[in-house]
Amino acid sequence: MSASLEIKNLNVNIGDKRIIKDFNLSIPKGEVHAIMGPNGTGKSTLAKALAGHPDYEIVSGDALVDGESLLDLEVDERSRSGLFLAFQYPMEIPGVSIANFIRAARNARLPDGEELNAPAFYKELYEKMDMLKIDRKFTSRSVNEGFSGGEKKRCEILQMAMLNPRYAILDETDSGLDIDALKVVSDGVNALRGPGLGALVITHYQRLLNYIVPDQVHVMYDGRIVKSGDKDLALELESKGYDWIKEIADDAA
Amino acid sequence: MEAETGIDESIRYDFQNHIDSLNTAPEWWIQYKQDAFDSYMDLPLPRRSDENWRFANRSDLDVERSYAFDGESSLADRSKLEQASQFTETQSGSYVFADNQLVSANHAPQELQDKGVIWCSISEAIERHGDLLKDYFMKQDVDLGSEKFAQLHSAFVTNGILLYIPKGVEIDAPFCAYNWASTPNGAIFPHTLVIAEEFSSVRLVEAHLSDGEDAALSCGVTHLFAGIGAKINYTHVQNFNEQTLGFQINSNIAGKDSQVEMNSVILGCRHYRSETHGQVKGSGAHVDMRSMALTDAGQEIDQRTLQTHSAPNTTSNLLFKNALKEQSKTIFSGLIKVDEGAQQTDAYQTNRNLLLSSNAEANSLPGLEIEANDVKCSHGATTSEIEDEEIFYMLARGIPREAAQELIVYGFFEEVLSQIADETLAERTRELIRAKFRG
Numbered sequence: 151m152s153a154s155l156e157i158k159n160l161n162v163n164i165g166d167k168r169i170i171k172d173f174n175l176s177i178p179k180g181e182v183h184a185i186m187g188p189n190g191t192g193k194s195t196l197a198k199a200l201a202g203h204p205d206y207e208i209v210s211g212d213a214l215v216d217g218e219s220l221l222d223l224e225v226d227e228r229s230r231s232g233l234f235l236a237f238q239y240p241m242e243i244p245g246v247s248i249a250n251f252i253r254a255a256r257n258a259r260l261p262d263g264e265e266l267n268a269p270a271f272y273k274e275l276y277e278k279m280d281m282l283k284i285d286r287k288f289t290s291r292s293v294n295e296g297f298s299g300g301e302k303k304r305c306e307i308l309q310m311a312m313l314n315p316r317y318a319i320l321d322e323t324d325s326g327l328d329i330d331a332l333k334v335v336s337d338g339v340n341a342l343r344g345p346g347l348g349a350l351v352i353t354h355y356q357r358l359l360n361y362i363v364p365d366q367v368h369v370m371y372d373g374r375i376v377k378s379g380d381k382d383l384a385l386e387l388e389s390k391g392y393d394w395i396k397e398i399a400d401d402a403a
Numbered sequence: 404m405e406a407e408t409g410i411d412e413s414i415r416y417d418f419q420n421h422i423d424s425l426n427t428a429p430e431w432w433i434q435y436k437q438d439a440f441d442s443y444m445d446l447p448l449p450r451r452s453d454e455n456w457r458f459a460n461r462s463d464l465d466v467e468r469s470y471a472f473d474g475e476s477s478l479a480d481r482s483k484l485e486q487a488s489q490f491t492e493t494q495s496g497s498y499v500f501a502d503n504q505l506v507s508a509n510h511a512p513q514e515l516q517d518k519g520v521i522w523c524s525i526s527e528a529i530e531r532h533g534d535l536l537k538d539y540f541m542k543q544d545v546d547l548g549s550e551k552f553a554q555l556h557s558a559f560v561t562n563g564i565l566l567y568i569p570k571g572v573e574i575d576a577p578f579c580a581y582n583w584a585s586t587p588n589g590a591i592f593p594h595t596l597v598i599a600e601e602f603s604s605v606r607l608v609e610a611h612l613s614d615g616e617d618a619a620l621s622c623g624v625t626h627l628f629a630g631i632g633a634k635i636n637y638t639h640v641q642n643f644n645e646q647t648l649g650f651q652i653n654s655n656i657a658g659k660d661s662q663v664e665m666n667s668v669i670l671g672c673r674h675y676r677s678e679t680h681g682q683v684k685g686s687g688a689h690v691d692m693r694s695m696a697l698t699d700a701g702q703e704i705d706q707r708t709l710q711t712h713s714a715p716n717t718t719s720n721l722l723f724k725n726a727l728k729e730q731s732k733t734i735f736s737g738l739i740k741v742d743e744g745a746q747q748t749d750a751y752q753t754n755r756n757l758l759l760s761s762n763a764e765a766n767s768l769p770g771l772e773i774e775a776n777d778v779k780c781s782h783g784a785t786t787s788e789i790e791d792e793e794i795f796y797m798l799a800r801g802i803p804r805e806a807a808q809e810l811i812v813y814g815f816f817e818e819v820l821s822q823i824a825d826e827t828l829a830e831r832t833r834e835l836i837r838a839k840f841r842g
Contacts, residue, residue: 201799204791229801241796245814245821254810255800292814309800 153179153216155233155317155348160211162192162199169195171373173211179316180345184359185352186384187370188392193352194238196370197321201235202228215317230259232316236306236323243293248305249275251293252312259313278311282338300331307338317348324358336361356388371399417472421559424474431537432529439557446551455548458734458766459705463648463674470590470620470648472559476502478585478614488581490610490640492827495576496522501583501614503561503591515574521567522578525594528565535567539598543626543654547678547707552650556592556622563594563623568603568633577606577636577825584647587617595625599633599661606636608828611643611651613671618646621672625653629661631685636664638823642835643671645702651677659685659714666823668832669696669704670839680709683717683748690719695819697812697839698731698763708737710752712745712778721752724819726812727763728840736768739782743774752782757789757815759808809840 155177162170169192177183187193199206200213202225213220220228229235243251252275257266272289279286282304294302303323310318320339324332339349339362351362359367359381367383368375371392376399377383387395418440422433448464449456463469478484478501485507488499495515499506511522521532528536545553564580582593599605611621621643629635635655643649649672657663669675681690696704710719725733735754756765767784789811797807816836823829 203795225795225798226801226803226807229799235799237796237799241790241793243793243797243811243814245817246810250810251797251800254797254802254806258801258803258806292817313800 155350156214157200158212158214160199160213161209162195163207163209164195164205168209169373170199173374175368175375177317177348177350179216179348181365182343182349182351182362183366183368184362184364184384185350185368185370185375186354186356186387187395189354191370192373193370194321197235197319197352200233200319201225226258229313234310234313234315234318236303236310236318236320238322238325240294240302240306242295244295246293247290248293248308249289252309255309255313275312278308281341282308282311283334284308299326300328300334303327303331303335304338307335311338311342316346317350319350319352321352322354323351324353324355332358333361356384359384369395371395376402414467414472418558420473425561428529429533431533436558439554443551443554443558446554448551449548453548455707455736457736457768459676460674460703466555466590466620466648469618470588472590474503474561476504476586476589478502478504481506484581484583484585484614487612488579488610490828490831491577491579491608491825493576494579495574497579497581498524498564499581499583500524500562500591500593501585502589505562506583511578515572518572519567519569520572520574521565523565525563525565525596526561532565532567535565535598539596539626539628541624541626543656543680543682545652545654545678547680547709549650549652549676549678552622553624553652556594556624556652559590559622560592560594560624563592564596566597566605566607568599568605570600570630571602573604574606577608577828579608579610581610581612582621582623583612583614584619584621584643585614586619588619590620590622593621593623595623597627597635597637599627599629599635601630602632603630604634606824608638608640608825610640611649611671613642613644613647616644616646618648618673619643621647621649621651623649623651625651627655627663627665629655629663629688630658632660633658634662636824638666638668638825638828640668640832640835641671641675645671645673645700647672649675651675653678654680654682655690656682656684657688657690660687661685662689664691664822665693666819667694668820668835669694670835672702672704674703674705676705678707680711681719681721683710683712683719684714686714686716688714688717691822692719692721693819693822694723695816696725696733697728697816697836698725698733699728699839699842700731701729702731703733704731705734706736708735708752709740710738710750711740711742712748712750713742715744715746715748717745718749719751722819723753724755724757724816725765726757726759726815727765728759730760730762732764732766734766734768735784737782738770738772739780741773741775741778741780745775746777748775748778748780750778750780754784755815756786757812758786759789759812812840813837
């Protein structure tokens with residue numbers, strides 16, 4: 151089995167409603183794929199269902215990380231197996247510092263009885279904060295509490311950098327960011343790109359893809375991928391608009 | 404009648420023994436105790452109809468039936484308790500008591516004594532500082548329901564600490580008082596009296612602890628007096644075992660431009676009743692009252708508070724947070740009272756309860772009684788569970804569910820713990836919380 155995040159004939163319901171429909175996608179490790187699509191088409195549902203959110207019922211199909219199915223794993227096990235979800239709306243956790251939060255996540259990845267090396271951890275944390283232009287005073291601030299939109303998204307990428315996932319799903323990481331914050335976040339993601347990481351970037355706007363240049367672009371509509379192409383597809387979509395996609399989808403139906 | 408007299412006589416007998424044991428004490432003190440005992444006997448137990456005891460368990464309040472007041476102690480290992488009484492990095496002085504008896508004392512440095520600082524046990528204060536005690540001992544009103552237990556305290560109190568800080572003396576390192584309960588079915592009466600004169604500044608740490616797992620009674624009183632411009636910072640850690648019945652009656656008087664901070668960390672007792680009255684009496688004064696409680700099993704933590712503003716331009720801020728596991732129960736009943744002349748009062752009261760079990764019960768009774776017309780007062784009470792989305796976010800980072808809940812609960816308490824100035828003490832309380840949370 152090749153090293154990839156493989157989604158096969160996936161069907162996902164919220165309540166009685168089918169949101170993701172016979173969805174297929176393969177992201178080889180080392181590549182960055184983008185999913186674009188209008189609002190309400192199921193992009194975030196896909197992301198949360200893969201992470202294991204209990205409100206999203208996987209009715210059929212499979213999702214595999216390097217050949218191992220995710221579906222029998224609990225949410226935390228999926229994360230520890232190497233899947234990372236950068237949230238569109240990261241939660242605030244009052245009283246829990248970013249350092250302690252990431253430390254708990256790193257500790258959960260150690261074998262029983264083994265303890266994190268604190269000095270090494272902080273050294274790495276500070277390096278990665280510097281890379282993401284996050285002020286060091288943030289380490290003692292409560293996770294996402296009182297953060298601006300840009301700070302929250304940078305904090306998500308910081309967590310990703312500290313957890314070294316094999317596959318990352320970035321759900322609308324560009325939403326709520328001004329152009330400067332967008333650049334910082336994109337630089338951070340680009341710095342993490344490499345042969346050991348496969349990434350799925352979910353976005354509504356082409357803009358982000360100027361900074362995180364994808365290997366492939368997929369256009370999603372009504373719960374499935376209706377068109378795939380290289381990075382130029384994003385530009386084509388930007389100029390023709392989502393109505394063009396609706397036509398393609400309707401033609402296919 | 405015969406049977407009831409039997410019970411009466413047992414506590415009378417214990418009281419007589421107690422008085423007999425005070426043979427060197429001055430007459431006024433003996434008389435004071437005699438009067439307190441008579442009042443205790445006269446006052447009724449809390450009744451179902453008492454507003455101050457609403458929602459409270461009253462089944463175990465008839466303490467004469469369950470505890471011995473004769474002062475006998477089975478304490479064997481004093482040095483063990485002395486070693487376990489180390490909650491701060493530095494200290495200006497410390498006292499350790501067990502079963503009301505002195506275990507060890509660290510006196511204040513000579514330099515502070517030369518400035519007139521008094522740091523001594525209550526039993527020593529009775530001999531040497533009678534005038535201070537006559538002016539200040541039990542001189543704050545007890546008005547939140549435990550009047551009878553305050554009299555019990557006065558009748559049997561033998562120890563605790565007196566801390567007197569003269570005008571203008573500022574002391575960084577905290578004074579520490581540790582009160583242990585050791586003897587099965589014994590009773591302790593910790594007393595803490597702090598008098599901070601004009602523009603003085605002082606910190607005090609008090610810990611209430613159990614030596615072993617036997618049931619005991621603690622009936623404690625803490626009174627703080629802050630003079631003009633004085634600063635008192637008081638932190639109380641209650642970590643009795645979960646067999647203990649505890650009463651704690653706290654009150655402070657904040658004079659003009661003074662600042663009083665009271666922090667409580669509450670972990671122990673089967674049934675704990677605390678009453679805290681912040682009396683903001685001088686213009687420009689500020690009082691903080693903070694508390695956190697982590698409850699489990701069948702614990703009941705019952706807290707009543709009063710913030711009384713009787714001078715203009717005063718502020719007070721109350722924050723009481725409870726996290727409840729299993730079948731435990733909390734009661735928060737708080738009142739902000741602003742007198743007619745206390746214009747420009749800012750007073751806040753917040754009670755937050757985090758339910759960690761569907762069997763836990765958090766009761767909240769916030770209230771305002773305002774007679775001035777130019778004030779800012781608010782109260783808020785919330786009871787909630789951990790949000791699923793919060794847990795999901797943490798799970799999605801690979802943090803197991805139990806560890807995620809734990810982090811959320813610790814985070815919930817940080818709003819209180821981060822206000823504890825002594826970092827070693829704050830860390831010590833976090834350790835106690837972790838130990839309790841993990842059972």
